[in-house]
Ligand SMILES: Cc1cc2nc3c(=O)[nH]c(=O)nc-3n(C[C@H](O)[C@H](O)[C@H](O)COP(=O)(O)OP(=O)(O)OC[C@H]3O[C@@H](n4cnc5c(N)ncnc54)[C@H](O)[C@@H]3O)c2cc1C
């Protein structure tokens with residue numbers, strides 16, 4: 001076998017599970033250590049560099065990092081990465097002096113961003129400091145996109161949104177509210193802009209065409225209904241509410257209904273638990289508020305009597321599940337659930353009625369624009385898409401990452417460079433050794449369990465629509481939670497030439513990640529590992545042949561807890577613990593390295 | 596900064612033995628030896644062997660003298676009994692403990708200094724008495740604990756860290772044990788667990804005195820150029836005439852060998868030792884041939900490793916002295932102390 005190439009920037013990046021899973025590659029362990037040192041503003045800035053909205057994301061991020069977190073592999077629960085992000089945001093000082101600003105001299109290029117959601121705001125955040133004039137055109141009277149109109153204020157307070165959107169505007173982006181774009185053709189024809197970024201989201205809620213659908217005005221489309229609630233157009237709802245669908249939108253609909261006066265809210269799921277789209281924590285929060293989740297009910301018809309919605313008819317289902325998949329289903333009975341309102345929360349789509357189809361912006365057979373997944377460029381050179389508008393509904397952190405990538409593309413486009421040539425990632429390493437058994441990171445394994453975030457009492461939280469339910473960690477809880485992070489970015493770096501094959505590292509490793517064994521075909525070599533390989537998501541490191549026996553040092557990255565004991569016990573420093581920085585280029589880096 | 600504590604966190608897929616324990620249950624306190632010491636690898640091999648044998652931790656008695664090697668009894672099977680004796684006197688303590696309670700497995704750990712200098716007489720008599728114990732001699736050619744003086748196992752001409760030459764002939768514990776009639780004699784290397792772990796298992800299952808001389812480099816005082824007990828030198832000069840596999844009594848012998856290639860020797864508990872000849876001229880059941888072989892190889896600077904001699908026919912301590920099966924402290928008082936009338940009868944024999 002060839003020795004592993006650890007110079008490949010992806011190698012160590014992958015070891016940092018959270019950072020690898022984060023679409024924007026936030027350097028999580030770095031900010032967690034800064035929080036541990038009480039450096040909240042620094043922790044906030046590390047976050048902001050990648051994810052732009054730490055205060056927002058510290059509350060409502062979809063947190064793909066947490067299911068990926070290494071701690072969750074050696075213990076039940078991952079590190080509360082997201083809630084620690086909120087700690088940094090809650091406890092930071094005024095960081096405005098540290099934000100980038102527009103240069104005194106503009107570069108003469110103008111960019112239009114359509115829609116003021118997280119994708120467009122990120123494009124502006126990245127391009128304004130480079131001298132671009134960025135104009136954000138938003139149809140509504142407020143910015144933030146779905147973060148404002150759909151994520152309820154009891155999860156994400158308006159003040160948090162205002163503050164972090166404000167940073168981008170203060171930097172010099174022009175936010176034009178109440179400015180819907182009705183025609184792309186007209187916008188392009190105006191020749192006002194050197195590039196256009198479409199960040200208009202996926203605004204169309206999916207319909208459920210069942211008998212009776214058109215015969216009542218008490219059947220609502222979830223995202224439109226949430227928007228009406230957010231803007232204060234909808235202030236009440238009936239006592240009995242059925243929510244159809246069990247994704248995250250459904251969770252926001254049921255919890256909002258309770259705050260508008262509903263007494264009895266049921267979320268109707270077609271399939272059993274385990275097939276739900278909603279995140280585990282959103283389900284928990286809804287159930288804590290006594291929302292009932294009814295499984296295995298497939299909607300059939302709306303029951304309308306005398307022109308009034310009376311209920312909904314369902315088939316009660318039974319499913320045969322095998323290997324996590326439904327292999328057959330049976331209808332057991334038909335039954336009616338009475339209700340006053342129904343909210344449909346079964347998905348959303350992107351839609352572009354305002355983009356003419358003769359502009360060279362190609363759409364595919366599903367009527368979605370053809371967008372390059374790396375550059376976010378459309379088939380018309382100066383038009384870029386990002387966020388939910390690009391590939392359908394995702395989440396905020398993906399919208400941010402799309403924005404970063406589109407900003408790089410727009411900069412390349414405006415400076416006449418090939419958009420497809422992406423700036424390379426890099427990795428830098430630096431030893432963390434301070435002395436004998438002394439490292440500049442806290443390497444002891446803290447066995448404490450995940451801290452729980454305190455919530456406002458059930459009595460208090462329903463008093464007003466905008467009472468934020470989660471209180472965030474206090475210092476005491478945060479201080480424990482930060483110690484649960486395993487510092488996955490402090491890498492075990494091996495130098496084969498120094499190894500005397502004494503076995504010390506092999507014997508000390510608490511999780512049996514290390515093996516010294518003779519070379520051989522990978523599949524057969526894997527059989528000789530000290531502990532079985534459980535997952536291929538993480539790499540198997542293979543060293544060059546060792547001096548004395550020609551065997552290889554093999555490390556299964558999967559369960560390393562970065563305790564540094566291998567390096568501590570190694571008599572020759574063949575193992576060292578080194579901090580890795582993964583360089584994720586942004587538009588700013590691209591501009592800097594060209595100038 | 597950590598005080599070096601191995602965290603309890605473990606690999607979730609770690610195998611369990613017949614007692615439902617993982618290997619981690621056989622660990623002990625954290626080693627305070629120099630990082631890279633061969634003795635720590637021997638410790639890990641003991642942990643592995645006890646785990647594989649599904650030994651109840653409390654069925655083991657760990658005994659040692661003085662030295663870095665002797666310290667290691669604190670680093671494995673923390674649930675075992677233990678006694679850390681004075682320098683070179685571990686065999687006497689083992690003898691006393693074993694006489695009083697033969698239900699435990701006696702595992703002695705010693706060094707070349709502890710065994711071949713101050714404790715040579717003790718070691719000799721333990722072999723002669725054929726105590727029922729496994730004696731591990733962690734051999735690094737120096738007194739590690741007292742900062743690296745040549746020990747009695749240092750080879751002639753071997754150089755100290757400062758460059759001085761050793762001008763004494765070494766005592767080879769393997770030759771000594773063969774000469775004194777030990778029934779299980781082996782040599783291994785701390786850096787070869789594939790060989791060492793099965794040997795420890797056999798040694799624990801052997802009835803009577805079992806010696807394993809383990810070349811176990813001292814990374815601080817004897818791992819330099821010119822040393823004959825360094826990692827590099829030992830690796831280059833190993834020679835193994837016989838490969839020995841341990842087959843637990845519960846398991847069937849599944850490996851098949853060409854006729855004459857392998858012999859199986861049954862141990863008292865029903866387990867088997869499978870011997871495969873790597874050097875066809877070698878016979879591990881012939882004591883005088885083994886003696887000659889080890890000597891010949893030593894003359895050309897080769898360390899013979901593996902199971903060197905497995906003998907039969909010598910009665911061990913308990914057989915000779917007809918000790919009771921159960922521990923003395925569990926015997927009824929009238930059995931333990933037959934009373935003054937019985938004493939009178941015994942004394943009258945000498946009048
Ligand atoms: C109910 C609900 C809850 C959610 N909860 C979460 C959550 O907890 N965490 C999470 O990460 N994600 C969540 N999401 C998803 C997340 O909000 C979106 O993925 C994200 O906001 C997409 O960002 P975007 O910039 O692509 O577009 P959007 O946020 O959709 O913003 C698009 C903006 O464009 C404007 N616009 C549209 N058309 C035009 C036009 N023609 N002219 C001018 N302006 C226009 C819109 O008014 C809007 O302001 C949720 C979504 C919903 C529906």
Ligand SMILES: Cc1ncc(C[n+]2csc(CCOP(=O)(O)OP(=O)(O)O)c2C)c(N)n1
Pocket residue numbers: 661662663664665682705706707708709710713733735737738739740741746
């Ligand atoms: C009666 C007595 N004499 C001398 C000593 C000093 N001493 C301590 S350890 C040791 C030698 C240990 O050598 P070895 O058994 O080879 O152990 P190692 O440290 O090399 O593993 C000596 C001479 C002592 N502790 N007690």
Ligand code: SF4
Pocket residue numbers: 016017018019028029068069070071078079081484485486487488489
């Ligand atoms: S333990 Fe820390 S660094 Fe590792 S994946 Fe979890 S949060 Fe990230």
Ligand code: SF4
Pocket residue numbers: 492508509510511512513514559560561562563564565566567
């Ligand atoms: S840092 Fe070293 S000793 Fe610790 S878990 Fe990882 S490989 Fe094992």
Ligand code: SF4
Pocket residue numbers: 498499500501502503504505506566569570571572573574575631
């Ligand atoms: S502890 Fe160091 S020298 Fe010893 S085997 Fe491990 S890497 Fe090699």
Ligand SMILES: [Mg+2]
Pocket residue numbers: 662706707708733734735736737738739746
């Ligand atoms: Mg010694």
